[in-house]
Structures are given as C-alpha cells and as structure tokens.
Amino acid sequence: MDEKRSLATRVAGRLLSLPDPALAKLSGMAAAPVVLDGRVLNRQVQAMLAFGERTGQNREGGGDVEARRHDMRRLAPVGMPRRTTVRAVDRIIAGPEAAIPVRVYRRFGVSERVPAIVYFHGGGWVTGDLDTHDGSCRLLADVTRCVVVAVDYRLAPEHPFPAAVVDAVAAYEWVQRNAAELGVQTGRVGVMGDSAGGNLAAVVAQQTHGAQNDVPEPVAQCLVYPALDAHLAQPSIDTFSEGFFLTRDDMVWFRGHYLPERESWDDVRASPLLAPDLAGLAPAAVFTAGFDPLRDEGRAYADALAGAGVPVQYRCYDDLVHGFFGMGVLPDGMAVATEICAAMGELVHVAARA
Numbered sequence: 001m002d003e004k005r006s007l008a009t010r011v012a013g014r015l016l017s018l019p020d021p022a023l024a025k026l027s028g029m030a031a032a033p034v035v036l037d038g039r040v041l042n043r044q045v046q047a048m049l050a051f052g053e054r055t056g057q058n059r060e061g062g063g064d065v066e067a068r069r070h071d072m073r074r075l076a077p078v079g080m081p082r083r084t085t086v087r088a089v090d091r092i093i094a095g096p097e098a099a100i101p102v103r104v105y106r107r108f109g110v111s112e113r114v115p116a117i118v119y120f121h122g123g124g125w126v127t128g129d130l131d132t133h134d135g136s137c138r139l140l141a142d143v144t145r146c147v148v149v150a151v152d153y154r155l156a157p158e159h160p161f162p163a164a165v166v167d168a169v170a171a172y173e174w175v176q177r178n179a180a181e182l183g184v185q186t187g188r189v190g191v192m193g194d195s196a197g198g199n200l201a202a203v204v205a206q207q208t209h210g211a212q213n214d215v216p217e218p219v220a221q222c223l224v225y226p227a228l229d230a231h232l233a234q235p236s237i238d239t240f241s242e243g244f245f246l247t248r249d250d251m252v253w254f255r256g257h258y259l260p261e262r263e264s265w266d267d268v269r270a271s272p273l274l275a276p277d278l279a280g281l282a283p284a285a286v287f288t289a290g291f292d293p294l295r296d297e298g299r300a301y302a303d304a305l306a307g308a309g310v311p312v313q314y315r316c317y318d319d320l321v322h323g324f325f326g327m328g329v330l331p332d333g334m335a336v337a338t339e340i341c342a343a344m345g346e347l348v349h350v351a352a353r354a
Helices: 007-016 020-027 043-055 065-079 134-144 163-177 196-207 235-239 248-258 262-266 295-307 333-353
Strands: 086-093 100-107 114-120 147-151 184-194 221-224 284-291 312-321
Touching (some): 043 312, 065 134, 086 134, 100 134, 114 333, 134 333, 163 196, 184 196, 184 333, 235 248, 235 295, 284 295
Parallel strands (some): 221 284, 284 312
Antiparallel strands (some): 100 147
16 A cells, blocks of 8 residues: 555554454443444444543643644544655645645646645634645545645634635635646536535535636535534534534534624525525535534535435445544545545546536
C-alpha cells in the first residue's frame, strides 16, 4: 500500500485489531456490545471510545476553543494514514473579504485534464484546517483521480456566520474560473465535505444554483454526516446525545460560536435542510453514521433531495459514529472511506462524460 503511517497510527491500528477479549481487557469496554435504536455499535469503535474515556481524550479541550483546535490537530493524523501517491501544493487565493488558503491535490501520473472536487473540512466551523483533513483529501485524490482542492475557510468565533459560507463560495468559484491553470476540465467541478464541511458543500450547491454569473454550478455533491439544521430538532440529536464521540452539548457549543444570533438559525445558508426548493440541484451522495446525533439530518436531506427529483445515493453505516471518514485506523476504516471516495468519483466522472 502506498501510504505512510505514523508510529502512533501503527500502534493504534494494531491495538484495535486485537481479538475481542484482549481488546475488551485493554480498553476497559464492557463485555456486551452497545445496542441502541436497533443498531449494534462496532466493537472496535466501542473500544476506541472506551480508550478515550480511560485516558481522558474524549474530554480534552472542554469549552476552550484553542484547546479543542490543538486536540484536533494532534489526534487527526493518528486516525488517517497519508497516501504517498498524491502531490499536495499550498496556495493562497483572493477572497471577497480575506485571503483564503487552499491545498491542491493531484495524483502522480494523472497528467490529463480531470474533474475537480472542492473539499470543505469538518470541525463544527470552529476547529479543523488543511492539516487535520490532509489524509482524507489525499485518499480522495488517489481514489477518484480528480484534482482535489481543500479550503481553509475562516473559523468562528473569530469569524462567525456567514464568513465560512462567503469563503466556501469564493473558493468554489475560484476553482471554476481557474480550471485551465489547475488542469481541470472546464465546468466539471463537484463539492464535498464532512460534518460542518458537509453543511458548506450543501450550501455551495444551493447558493450557486441558478446564480446570475459566469460560474457553473457543481456537477455533484457528496455530504458525509452533514450538519444541516441549526435547530437540532431531529430525533437522533437526543437518541445519541452523549457517549458516541460527538454529543448534543458539542453541537450546542459549536452552534453558539458559529451562529451566535438566534435568527440566523433559520437562514438556509446555515440550515440548508430548510431550503424550500431543492429541484435541479446537483446529483448527491449522502453518508451518515448509525450512532451519530446528526444521522437523521442527513437522511432527511437525502429524502428531500429525492422528493425534489434530484438523483441521490444514501447510505447509513449503521455501526459507526460521527467522524468515521477520518478513522482509517479502524480495521475496516480505510475500506469504508475508500468506498465513499469511490462513490464521489463515480458521480463526478459520470457528469464529466455526460
């Protein structure tokens, strides 16, 4: 396999691959599997959560913004090996309000013009950056053979809503307008993101649909456990309110920094699930986790897209938790992440052939 694994990643992978009795003894997890809402939690995930509780990792950062950012930067590389078959180049592009750092990925050996995927990282609009999602973006570029442009949009609380949306739309438009320079097929650009980034990908697809400018709308959208309704009203928010990595309290904390004004919750640029008309949007792939407070938002949006006549692929990974797209360290983690990347690749390449 053409990938680099840190020592921490190798150790974590070996621990999580131990037989169940040994894994239970080392992690301190319960002997019985976790069953909730008709689903059985993956035992390796259960062990990982138990390890986190035992070592205090699940609680680090508290309510301090910089501590949470530090923890994500420290832990994210452990979860995701880095593909060495992909070249990454950092750039700074002009935005309407501030400069926007981006990272452009291209698989070695891909010299022809190919579609592009603009990627927006997760982290609740408060944490996350180009480095925390570097492993996932390298995998995406490798599997899809597309140019991937990751966007380091401005974060809250320093830059609350709609700063992230402004940067996301601007970065997408920059990729479209600079397709020739980037080696991208003209007009063949999709959008993708996880969690808060899934929110931004959905918003970009909506905001650029029918726009009165020279920028084509996305040819595809891929939303991985997206946050789509700031009201936090879906049943899964309460069903999985605590104990499964992302909690309801976390979502309230992120919302408080990104959307400090209550009236902004109703803005479709913050809550794309509330958009009254989704007809004509780009074909979509939506992926959720069974043990995730955001599960039902993703399913509701997939249903709404389908109801509006938009082609949609939907899959819920019933035994996983929020964040699994960056958990390649799990025994089946890379296979799941690769499957998602392949689905997005198929969407954009089909659109490119159309």
